[in-house]
Amino acid sequence: MSTVLEFKLHQLGWFSFEQLCRTIVRESWRQPVEVYSRGPDGGRDGFLYGNRQTGSTLSPTILQFKHSSAADAHFSPSKLKLELDKVKKHVLEGRCEVYVLMTNFKVTGDSASEIQNLFKEIGVREVIIMGYEALCEILTEQKTLxxxxxxxxxxxxxxxxxxxxxxxxxxxxxxxxxxxxxxxxxxxxxxxxxxxxxxxxxxxxxxxxxxxxxxxxxxxxxxxxxxxxxxxxxxxxxxxxxxxxxxxxxxxxxxxxxxxxxxxxxxxxxxxxxxxxxxxxxxxxxxxxxxxxxxxxxxxxxxxxxxxxxxxxxxxxxxxxxxxxFSPEEREQILYNHLRLGNQQNEVLMSMSPIDLEEVAADASFLPEIARRLGEPLFTQGLRVSKLDSLLDFFRKPTAFLLEVLTNLDVASQAALGLVHLHSNHLPSPYVATDDDKEFLQRLGVSLGAVLRALPTLEGSFLRLTSVAGERWWKFQHPTFTDVYQGWIEKEPELLAEYIGSARLDDLIRTITCGNVGIKGAVVVPTSLWENVSARLIKIQSSSKLPRITVAWNDAVFQFIAKRCDREFLRLLINRKQTLVEEAFTIESSISGYTSKRLLARVLLDEGFAGDSDRVRLVESLTRKVVEEMGGSFFADEEWLGFFTEAELNELDRRVLEVLSDLDDWVRDELQDPEFGLAFADESVAGYESRYSGNLHVLEARRRIEEFTDYEPDVNSDAWEDEGLATMSAPSQAADLNRSIFEDLTFSRVG
Missing domain, CATH: 3.40.50.300 (P-loop containing nucleotide triphosphate hydrolases)
Structure with a gap:
């Protein structure tokens, strides 16, 4: 990489900058760096015995770090005058032969010469100065850093x-x-x-x-x-x-x-x-x-x-x-980063006490995402940021604060968030309203133009505009906003009815339950809207224009009915759709695509909505699959085998063992399909292994699959084996008891 990269080191804050400098020294010189606990540093931000330019002799080396929150600040030698007496004492006591200054200030040649002369005059043998350009050069050259x-x-x-x-x-x-x-x-x-x-x-x-x-x-x-x-x-x-x-x-x-x-x-x-x-x-x-x-x-x-x-x-x-x-320093640094790089005005940040912020970071309720919200003005309107109790409540009651913000938004902003939710957290930009969207906006009494104007005002707080490969879309800034929005519409019957009628089916059945079945985070649909849900399910299932292939779509629907609906809703749905029981016990293609039918079939049997004749029909279908089509994947699932009686299982084993000699040839044929063959063959062989482990035909089939996937990849493992990805620097103790991580929070926040 020939071009020297530039990094916005002024945005690090003094504490993170010191961590970075110690990491550079430790990794570049391969020497441990002494870091001092909080207290007076005696003119030292770090210490080591270094051999950078002194051959094999290890020289006592003092490290000094100077950080600026301004993007283009130039270093003045006068900033070090207070350090000279401290360093001179270390020189006289034999603790400083080399002095290293590391700073994100820009250092001119004249300034560097003056600094070197100042320290050599008091007995320092070697002075090393690394300014902004030098640090960027090191970070450009060393990927590991x-x-x-x-x-x-x-x-x-x-x-x-x-x-x-x-x-x-x-x-x-x-x-x-x-x-x-x-x-x-x-x-x-x-x-x-x-x-x-x-x-x-x-x-x-x-x-x-x-x-x-x-x-x-x-x-x-x-x-x-x-x-x-x-x-x-x-x-x-x-x-x-x-x-x-x-x-x-x-x-x-x-x-x-x-x-x-x-x-x-x-x-x-x-x-x-x-x-x-x-x-x-x-x-x-x-x-x-x-x-x-x-x-x-x-x-x-x-x-x-x-x-x-x-x-x-x-x-x-x-x-x-x-x-x-998380250590106290980690928590404080997380909070600092979100406040410093957020959008809060300086006057708001200045009204926050560093001592209060340290208390907030230490609180048991602290979370990085809540720290991010504290840095965004939309979430802190009306919050008394100068009061510790208010700040603690912000972290301890995040859902209540978000609901209050959501409730107080103008209707156009509420509608904009609703559209993002209706479009599965993927609202295209530029946005063109569908008929369902128009009905949704009409229910809220808001115009499309107002919503289009509201979307950009929510960016950075509630929403994020994402762009990939020429496609752009709006999505929630964080998944927790989905939680809160769903909690909000659950308390708004009109909005919930619209969501049931307009949301994509696969999103609907993954977010609601009909009856309280104990799924955390789900929207529990009241009984007054059960007819809306059943009508939606029956309408889609009877349509020839399914949103995806039939097997996958039915899998999700059957999972919903089996796992997210109580007995009373199941009774209602069976009354509305008489063929539901028959469909649940019918297996027509790959067994692995019907695991949700297995769930629903078991529920229907246990609840008395299906009988033994339905069970027998299912057993006969499974037997045909494994004997005639080598579809043995269900053997790995004890729940499928639970539909068989002992006599039926014995008969199944007898018939399977008669045809198992064909398994290797079947696997060979399946592997000719580069897209689905490997997965299908592997599933089936894994099923046979679970029931007939040690069978020679099964072992031969497994060997064929392993040969198909076994090759010597050209893996570039050298970099992976480097310690870089596994030894990234942990925050260390600050060097000055009297300095707070938050002391430079409001300096030069732009740039």
Missing amino acids: RSMVPRLYGLGDLSEILDERHYAQAEEILALMHDHLARLVPVRAHRAAAKALRNQRFALLIGKPGSGKTSIAASLAIGAMDLCDARPVMLSRIDDLHERWNPRDPNQLFWLDDGFGVTQYDSTTAEAWNRAASQIAAAIRGGARFIVTSRDYVYAAARRDLKISAFPLLEETRVVIEVES
């Missing part, structure tokens, strides 16, 4: 940091994260996830809503691109893997945000993960890596349905982001 301090990716121009090809690949990540990278503070979970990604090629980040999961994932992805030539691939669902995985590209890095549901557990995802387990393992063997995030309560719900034994990395690489374990 950038990956260890991931905030730098948000403070520099990524189009220059990454080459053109990588920057194009990163565009979707950058659109998703906006300026969040510039605010990132590497915490213990960040470093643990980096280590898991390096050593096991899989990292699962678990945390509370707003704990910073997505920011960590994004920084790991960008760092891997910069340091390791990784090629990121964004997945919407784990099902997308079979289309996006290239077995001949060992540098793919798959990123799946909210892998088990966005704001609540989506039971279809667990089934998809169970089906994809072997393909994920094959991709990892081929060199690919995975970053997955999930809310803690969502993963806890999904875990009951996941076959952890089939893919143990879900447990082995699980990294929990525990905000309560």
Whole structure:
């Protein structure tokens, strides 16, 4: 990289700048750096025994860091006059032969000479000065340093940091994260996830809503691109893997945000993960890596349905982001970054007491996302920021504050948020209203023009305008806004009725329940609107214009009926749709596509809405599938086998063993289909293995699949093996008891 990159180091704040400097020294000189606990520093921000230019002799070296919050400030030697007496004392006591000044000020040649003369006159043997240009040059040359301090990716121009090809690949990540990278503070979970990604090629980040999961994932992805030539691939669902995985590209890095549901557990995802387990393992063997995030309560719900034994990395690489374990410095730095890089006016920031902000950061309710909101004026209107109690309430009652803000928005802004929600958090820009949208706006009594004017006013607070590959759309700034908006419409019957009538079906059935069935975060539809829901389900199911292929669409609908509806709604729906029971017990194609039918069939049997004749018909269908079509995937699922009596299972085993010699030939034929063959064959063989382990025909089929996927990838592992991604710097203690992290919060916030 011939061009020296520029980084907005003035936006770091004094505390983060000192961390950066210590990291540079530690990594460049390969020497431990002494860092002092809070108290008078005696003219030293750090100390080491260095051998930079003195051969093998280790020289006592004092480090001094000077930070400016102004973008283009020039350093004056007069700033060091107070340090001279302190350093002279260290020289006389033999504790300073080398003096290193590191600053983001710009240092002219004349100033550097004057500084060197000042310190040599008091006995310092060597004076090293690193100004803004020198620091940028070091950060340009050393990729490892950038990956260890991931905030730098948000403070520099990524189009220059990454080459053109990588920057194009990163565009979707950058659109998703906006300026969040510039605010990132590497915490213990960040470093643990980096280590898991390096050593096991899989990292699962678990945390509370707003704990910073997505920011960590994004920084790991960008760092891997910069340091390791990784090629990121964004997945919407784990099902997308079979289309996006290239077995001949060992540098793919798959990123799946909210892998088990966005704001609540989506039971279809667990089934998809169970089906994809072997393909994920094959991709990892081929060199690919995975970053997955999930809310803690969502993963806890999904875990009951996941076959952890089939893919143990879900447990082995699980990294929990525990905000309560963040150090005081980490919490304060997170809050500082969001306030300094947010949009609050200086007068508002000046009215916040540093002592109060330290109290807020230490509170048990502290979350990074709430810290971000404190930096946005829209969320703090009427908040008495000069009062500690008000600030603490802001963090302790975030939902109440958001609901109040939402309620007090003008109707055009409320409608704009409603449209984003109706369009599945993906409202196209420029926006053209559909007929359903027009009806929604009419119910609210607001014009389309007013909504179009409101959208840009919500950017940066509630909404984000995302642009990828020529497509632009509006989305919520954070998934927690979806939670709050759904909680709001749940209390507004007219809006809820409109949502039921206008939302995309797959979004509707993943966000509502008919009856309180205990799903956290779901909108519980009152009985007065059950007819609206049933009418929507029946209307769509009877339509020939399905929004996706029939199997996948029915899978989601049957999951909804089985998991998100109580017995009384089920009775109502069966009365409205007499063929529902028959459809639930009918298997027509790949068994793996009908796991939700299995769920619904069991519910119908247990609740008395289906009889033994329905069960027998299902058993006969499953037997035909496995005997005539080698569809053995259901053997891996004890729930399917639960529909068989003991006599029926014995008969099933007899018939399967008669045809099992054909399994290897069937696998060979399936592998001729490059798009779906591998996944289908692997699912079926895994099913046979679960019931007939040790059978020679099954072993031969597995060997054929392994030969198909077993090759020597050209994996560039040198960079991955470097400690860079796994040893990023942790915040260390401040060097001055009398300095608050927040002391320069209001200085030069633009630039």
